[in-house]
Amino acid sequence: MVGKGQALNRLSSPDELEGIRKSIIKQRDPNKPCITICGGTGCLALRGESVIAAFKQKIKRQGVETKVDVRITGCPGFCERGPLVVIKPQNIFYQRIRVEDVPEIISETVLRDNIIDRLLYTDPNTGQKVIYEHEVSFYKKQKRLIIGNNELIDPTIIDDYLAVGGYAALSKVLFRMSPEEVIEEVKKSSLRGRGGGGFPTGIKWETCRKARGDIKYLICNCDEGDPGAFMDRSLMEGNPHSVLEGMIIGAYAIGCHEGYIYVRNEYPLAVKNAGIAIRQAEEYGLLGKDILGSGFDFSIRISRGGGAFVCGESSALMASLEGKPGEARAKYVHTVERGLWDKPTNLNNVETWANVPLIINQGADWYTKIGTPNSKGTKIFSLVGKVNNTGLVEVPMGITLREVIFDIGGGIPGGKEFKAVQTGGPSGGVIPESLLDLPVDFDELTKAGSMMGSGGMIVMDENNCMVDIAKYFLTFLEEESCGKCVPCREGVKRMREILTDITEGRGKDGDIELLERLSAVIIDSSLCALGGTAPNPVLTTIGYFRDEYEAHIRDKRCPAGVCKALISYHIVDEKCPGCRLCEKACPTRAITFVEKRKPVILDQEKCIKCGICYDVCNLDAITVK
């Protein structure tokens, strides 16, 4: 088997590719135990690195290298439960693994087939332990066409990708399809860009193919500026070859010979794995000159971005790639016709590219069976916030928000009420309980005032204040506005200031209307979509939770009990036995102990509303008003 560090043989025909694929598969015993450990950024951050080291070391010590394989895989998405370990072939699912658990897993589960109960996942709703990965509720309703391979392969070993059928689509395209046929197939699949705009990918490719110019560029957008989203990172780290394969197919269809992957600097592992993947693909002759002996040339370079949110926007990204400040520019000519260095340029998102091999392999007819009339295929969301199971979830378009949040996400923790879900990243909108049965696709989300965006999904419960949430997102957008155009630079700032005033008790009659009026000018006249969508969080919260705004403005009251200036903490005398927990916790000594079995006294003058007393009280003896 060819692995890390070894030189690979150049493949110069489709047959040679199939040949090597067969030999890789043949060498692998599907029944041999294999410990797959997630090597994604999420698990590594939870000390996954030492778990991986421990496994390697223990296996060596116990002299069982021949009996068991170890594979460091990409991220399967359930980061919250990391570090994750799955024992194959049975698919035994262990979560939150610590170094101390490693010897036991090897000796008990791998060598003796015994399940270790304490490492299993407990379903938050049923309270039952789950043994097998496919039975975990988080995975059950997902349709993991794109992200599913992450857990099967080691992203630093190209043979792993070949073993799951990698580069077959490329081979098919290069030798059995004309560029026009490829474009036709992608058009027929109705694939829409996963980077936010949802633009039909096939049409974009066709326009770029037809654009005048001998040099054309192709770019993969892995900027992923939305702080809550990480599916692009996961794919780039966990299965970079699927992205490369998509890009090469696109390049062939469009007629590009140079491509770039634009990755934000904060994604070192994505940069590293993409670099390794490029090198290995080049060595195999799957990238570079004369790909697979077809005569088609395409090379890919990695470019690191500064990490500003707006740098993910197409024209700002291209400016940044050219070494200029990452600012959006007026697109009087579309970037497909004049983009990078004024040449026709085709930009697609990581996930969009990763969909391409699938469509080519399975065919557009198969692909269009998944999803809704206007949105086909699956979409990866990053499900976070007040929900039991958080992580990356890949679902078919058209699934309802309720299914995602309650079936996959396992509902709201602590028995709290669901309040709203924010989709689409910082400039997406908030969707209330009443719309939970909304089928998730590009158009439905937009109709609800939100958007698909990057695929962020933040769940909020009764303890979230909607004005505060709107302020939070606007603060982010205010910081990220490049400042080039007035409506976004100043308008968003003004909106945030008004929201700050409202949350701090300075709201005035007319503020809501002013926010709405500002929103209109910002949406309609900003230069790029950052400004064009920035008011969404405000407009949707006003739309669905107007009463909450009014409570802040008129009654100087924050119904969710979040906005400090508008709340006060009170001791519920009947419930307080004077246990002194809160007294000890209060940083300003605002709470005075009287005597045992008598309630403590809270001095409002001294209280800074930090809420620590509320959090430490076990007896619900403190309330927020």
Added chain:
Amino acid sequence: MNEITLAINDRQVKGKEGDTVLEICQANGIDVPTLCHHEGLSDVGACRMCVVEIEKERSPVPACTYLARDGLVVKTNTEQLERYRRQILELIFTEHNHFCMFCEQSEDCELQKLAYRYQMDNVRYPYTFPSLPVDALSDYLVIDHNRCILCGRCIRACSEVAASHTLDFSQRGWKALVSADLEQPLGESSCTSCGACVQACPTGAIFSKLNLYKGKTDECQQIKTVCPACGVGCELNVLVKDNNLVRIEAPSLTEPRGPLCRMGRFRLLEPTPPRITSPLVRGKQGELEECSLDKAVQVIVERLAEAKDGFAGMISTRVPNETLSLFNKFIGEVVGSDSIDTRDGESYRIISEGIRLFQNNGRGLDIECPIEDILEADCIIVVGADPEKTNPIISTLVRRAVSQRKAKLIVIDSSRDVFPLWTDLWLKPRAGSEGVLLNGLAKILIDKGLVGPGKAQAELIQSLSQYETGEVSRTTGIENERLELAAEMYGWAEHGVIIYGEGLLQGNDASSITTILNLANITGNQVEGELRVISLKPCANSRGAWELGLAKGIKQDKPKGLYLLLADERESEELLSWLKGIDFLVVQTSYYSSVTSLANVVLPSPIWAEREGKYVTTDGRVLELKQVLQPKDGLPQDQEILIEISKKLGHRLS
């Protein structure tokens, strides 16, 4: 270009394919408010004031960046658009500090005008009034960030027009500030004080100390004239109020001779030495005393009647052709001397000798190319010249060629790299070995075959045989490889331009100039008898004076008497030391100076703004100098004085 028709506000209007909607609106008298747009600069669509509605577009689009197409249906003035514009103005107005009362630009401000137009009688947001810095460290310019609306016009002017690339935004979002060279004070940055940014700025955020509170545009008379500061011949738009200079602007920022430099835009406005307001003669005590013109003329006439022998004339080339011609006649016919020169005659004699030696050419100065050629260049050699000092616009054109056309820039200078941020190759020959270096380059070009067919004649090849590369390298102190690199850069160029000036002329070496012409000739850098060579001449009308034949030269080492028409040229050390020891010195000049203290008779002379006549630019264009001010205290013109003296001597000059 194809003609297109579109409907704007229900009116059918025509335009050309490639025009923006804004351009078509403006051409058809349809008013669309703008702030970040400036004629001649690229459009960025930043302020969004110009948003218009276009059928089938989802939301309004900025007219300034939207390319018009045939059949577009455009609305520029719907209620919604006007509401948006007012809202945008309101946001701009409250962003920084626009308390117009204390603003130099009040009444001349595009923002303020729009505020009136949109009746900004109240704003719905608190004024921010941030305390932003004011950068006043530059000689001429001030940036007051508190007035800045972040439209970026100055930045685009700085890079596209001045090709200086000094200004850019630092920081992002609403924290953005215009900043010079990564947050340097302007005065310590690469700023050349050309003032293109001042002219581009729509508000009072960048202004010049020299224009401060002198007058508003509407109160001024505007006169177009030509710049007297150097021989490039830029057009000036001079604003005058109550017979005082208020401001000098470029009529167009985009013409090659358009943008103006610090000399044309600012230095002309600087305080001058005290003016000579009346004729002066040296009295009994040896002091200069004011007198009538008659009296002064009398003294001169007496002296001339006494002894015309050994009397010479010298004139500044800042004066126009008419004055020069008359002076020529005055010295020749009235004084009867053939000893006449211009202040810069020596330069002329070197240049013309250099041209004569080149294939015995009779074209004279016409062999040089227009300065616009620099903009077409893909390789430029600057040898013995410091255009940033002497002719800043030439330096701007060089930078533009380098930044916009990726031209290669070679500097040949024995003391310093005159384009430190821009040069591709600086050859630093030992002082005095420039000629050897140039000949060495010619030989490499011929040896490498980088010459046009039939261009290198046997005679030339023969004369270059002594310039073996090794030898040249030893003499000049420059390694072979660098010489060869330079030769290749220039040899491969399709459009190579050589610029030389002062530094080379001081060497008094006409053969270097011949070599330069040879270089251009053998590499085929030639069109219709013109070679792509430009000499930088010392004064605004040097070429005029030289072509009128005034640069004959002073015959004597030290003439006994000298009539020096210095006009508003400033004194120089070299002039002063030469003047010492002249028996009888008449100086016609605008200012008191060390020169006047040597003079026996001093006569007044108007300054550039008070004169009129023809100028010939360094590349031979004839331009019109207009009178923009009435002469101070009704002083006579230079010609009137010369005629007066002639009359007394019995000559009728006209």
